[in-house]
Ligand SMILES: Nc1ncnc2c1ncn2[C@@H]1O[C@H](COP(=O)(O)OP(=O)(O)OP(=O)(O)O)[C@@H](O)[C@H]1O
């Protein structure tokens with residue numbers, strides 16, 4: 268039984284289909300990268316998997332005793348209202364909320380967890396700062412720390428490295444891969460960075476006009492995979508010449 | 510000095526003590542959820558609900574109920590739940606339906622009052638319900654106990670669900686994605702709002718309730734930057750402003766508008782403080 272499987276799923280808004288008949292499954296310990304052009308429906312797929320958006324057709328099943336409160340999620344955009352007063356610590360801690368169940372307050376372990384997530388994201392010094400007064404990259408790291416707090420089995424990331432500087436990007440990829448390998452956390456990540464996807468992921472889901480799902484080796488052999496690879500190589504060659 | 514003595518002299522009267530106790534409690538309750546209300550754009554729902562409460566009050570008056578709360582409370586709670594539902598449904602325009610319900614309740618309430626009222630001072634009655642002119646000074650011991658108990662319930666619910674309310678207010682889709690029952694907590698917030706509004710009608714009347722809910726939160730947000738500090742500041746500020754407002758009103762001004770006026774002054778002060786602090790930080 269796989270952790271998550273989609274059978275014949277169609278996605279869309281207001282009766283208009285964006286993607287149709289999608290089939291894939293994710294097993295425990297997998298690292299799935301979802302790639303595709305802008306507007307191809309990656310974020311929509313992730314929201315559907317999370318139950319925030321209903322699929323138009325098909326069904327999504329979770330197995331292996333996966334509970335909703337064991338999932339960590341990093342949205343692509345968090346619309347936080349302009350005036351929201353919230354400190355970094357309050358937001359990171361709120362990632363532990365799902366663990367609390369009906370318990371009203373956070374316990375010591377959860378506070379420790381939040382502190383270590385902040386440490387990992389290098390935002391401990393911002394702890395008391397107001398979220399909306401941070402830079403875009405700093406905000407992204409706060410939300411990542413929150414997602415880490417919520418994760419116990421499955422981590423869903425919607426473009427986690429957008430807005431991060433190169434050093435933090437590398438740290439981020441290493442951290443995710445460590446979570447995946449050492450802690451056995453299943454990762455589903457949306458990314459435009461094919462090179463990184465090929466380096467870290469075990470499986471690739473390419474959506475768009477043509478849909479591909481398979482392991483990263485299969486992807487490298489496939490037609491779309493090779494096409495994207497060619498584009499990447501051409502770019503790198505161009506950079507080298509300049 | 511003489512004036513202070515005169516003020517404290519008033520506390521010999523039980524109705525002044527009652528007014529002070531309920532006033533402070535209501536101010537405390539209404540400020541707690543202010544931040545959530547403002548940020549979730551529920552503030553207009555609060556406004557709509559207060560008009561519903563006015564309509565319900567009129568109906569209770571016409572039917573001749575001795576205990577108006579028994580009717581006003583359930584009607585307001587039901588409307589709170591309904592308004593919350595329509596607000597979440599993107600297909601129906603939330604703002605328009607709130608406006609419809611609130612104006613409708615206001616009109617029907619006044620209509621009922623004017624058709625069936627036996628009182629010969631109709632505009633006085635209406636004014637009292639809208640602006641809370643004297644109702645705070647005519648409280649019975651039962652009203653006060655009712656208010657004390659409801660306030661304790663509201664504060665307890667708020668404290669117990671404080672972290673969950675923060676989550677749902679800050680990022681509803683994250684809370685849903687990670688398995689929180691966001692819908693349930695929204696419902697809870699709506700019910701608590703309804704209870705607070707019915708309570709606050711006694712103090713400031715139905716037209717001015719929103720001010721009591723929103724001003725302390727907005728003032729606190731000018732200066733403080735974390736959810737906890739804003740909530741605490743709003744609660745303290747609201748209690749102080751109401752107590753001051755009630756004291757001033759003993760000298761002869763109407764209670765509700767006086768409290769709101771004090772709130773406005775405090776808001777101006779906090780805005781100024783926020784601007785100065787912001788300037789210093791930069
Ligand atoms: N709330 C919405 N209502 C209607 N249509 C929407 C909504 N959100 C997205 N869409 C449409 O659905 C399509 C897919 O959007 P989605 O956000 O899933 O793309 P994406 O693959 O994540 O793109 P990107 O790489 O830019 O993040 C787009 O054409 C978009 O216009």
Ligand SMILES: [Mg+2]
Nearest residue numbers: 309310311343
């Ligand atoms: Mg997207």
